Amino acid sequence: MLPFSRVAVIGLGLIGSSIARGVRQHMPSVRVTGYDADPAVRETAVRIDLCDDIADTAGTAVIDADLVVLCVPVGAMGAVAAEIAADLPADAILSDVGSCKESVIEAVRAALPDAVFVPAHPVAGTENSGPEAGFASLFHHRWCIITPPEGTEPLAIERVLEFWRRLGAEVETMEPAHHDRVLAVTSHLPHLIAYTIVGTASDLEEVTASEVIKYSAGGFRDFTRIAASDPTMWRDVFLANREAVLDMLQRFSEDLTALQRAIRWGKGDELFELFSRTRAVRRSIIDSGQDDARPDFGRSHD
Numbered sequence: 032m033l034p035f036s037r038v039a040v041i042g043l044g045l046i047g048s049s050i051a052r053g054v055r056q057h058m059p060s061v062r063v064t065g066y067d068a069d070p071a072v073r074e075t076a077v078r079i080d081l082c083d084d085i086a087d088t089a090g091t092a093v094i095d096a097d098l099v100v101l102c103v104p105v106g107a108m109g110a111v112a113a114e115i116a117a118d119l120p121a122d123a124i125l126s127d128v129g130s131c132k133e134s135v136i137e138a139v140r141a142a143l144p145d146a147v148f149v150p151a152h153p154v155a156g157t158e159n160s161g162p163e164a165g166f167a168s169l170f171h172h173r174w175c176i177i178t179p180p181e182g183t184e185p186l187a188i189e190r191v192l193e194f195w196r197r198l199g200a201e202v203e204t205m206e207p208a209h210h211d212r213v214l215a216v217t218s219h220l221p222h223l224i225a226y227t228i229v230g231t232a233s234d235l236e237e238v239t240a241s242e243v244i245k246y247s248a249g250g251f252r253d254f255t256r257i258a259a260s261d262p263t264m265w266r267d268v269f270l271a272n273r274e275a276v277l278d279m280l281q282r283f284s285e286d287l288t289a290l291q292r293a294i295r296w297g298k299g300d301e302l303f304e305l306f307s308r309t310r311a312v313r314r315s316i317i318d319s320g321q322d323d324a325r326p327d328f329g330r331s332h333d
């Protein structure tokens with residue numbers, strides 16, 4: 032049996048539009064209503080026939096939904112929760128897709144203390160944003176982490192887990208604080224490093240901008256993909272997951288200083304030992320089947 036029959040998606044960017052497409056592909060009898068604060072996004076959503084209905088307000092989008100998924104930047108979750116407060120049906124399940132969980136839970140709880148809230152985070156994405164960037168297979172074989180606050184009804188959790196399984200994801204539950212620490216090192220810190228290195232290269236006086244573009248064939252090019260990710264989304268993530276990110280950044284800086292010393296003092300064996308360990312990490316990721324969902328890695332879109 033399908034876990035839901037009327038889904039409202041608030042925020043129709045990369046993730047919201049991928050959910051809408053995924054529902055249409057994998058649960059075609061489910062009605063999808065969408066809403067986005069940006070009128071141009073709503074227009075695009077109508078033009079590309081993303082949902083069964085595009086509402087003019089967040090309230091009308093949720094009025095008869097049995098699942099509402101908030102797909103807006105994490106800094107906007109609290110405001111959107113407040114916007115739907117008067118119209119959210121009492122028996123609807125509320126969820127979200129935010130990249131960090133503790134701050135989102137706090138903001139949503141403050142606006143909707145009585146809602147059945149099952150927070151979720153699909154660990155899948157690309158550097159692109161907007162309604163046309165999404166694709167139905169984005170979540171296939173990728174993790175979706177559910178972080179239900181203590182006391183959440185088990186049936187509500189199970190329905191959200193089943194929703195994500197049907198979108199093709201592997202599911203896992205985790206404590207919100209633990210989620211935020213894990214993602215700080217696996218996702219947030221890598222983005223911070225990419226933003227830094229691309230910024231540093233483009234600031235170097237002795238290397239011209241055209242040289243940076245011309246010779247960005249290997250490592251640097253991979254960093255530029257990550258550093259092209261949405262500025263609003265990532266500003267919000269770093270501000271919302273501040274403590275965990277600062278903690279991981281401290282550890283990273285210490286390790287970087289150790290590497291700096293190894294290079295300065297010609298300690299080749301230390302470099303070799305680290306690079307061998309990191310190569311093994313890459314190989315275990317490939318072996319675990321968590322390969323890349325992005326289109327340029329050869330996986331088909333819809």
Ligand SMILES: NC(=O)c1ccc[n+]([C@@H]2O[C@H](COP(=O)([O-])OP(=O)(O)OC[C@H]3O[C@@H](n4cnc5c(N)ncnc54)[C@H](O)[C@@H]3O)[C@@H](O)[C@H]2O)c1
Nearest residue numbers: 042044045046068069102103104105129130156157160161
């Ligand atoms: N991009 C990724 O790789 C990725 C992966 C997993 C989770 N996430 C999370 O998903 C959420 C959405 O990210 P995205 O990549 O889809 O971003 P996006 O920029 O593609 O889309 C966000 C959409 O939300 C809309 N929006 C902003 N404020 C709003 C409001 N108050 N009311 C209604 N609509 C509003 C914007 O107009 C935009 O269309 C974020 O919380 C992000 O942390 C992103």
Ligand SMILES: O=C(O)C(=O)C[C@]1(C(=O)O)C=C[C@@H](O)C=C1
Nearest residue numbers: 130153154155156157158217218
């Ligand atoms: O592949 C990418 O482009 C991503 O950045 C996806 C990515 C990640 O860091 O893994 C980004 C943010 C999310 O919250 C989840 C997934």
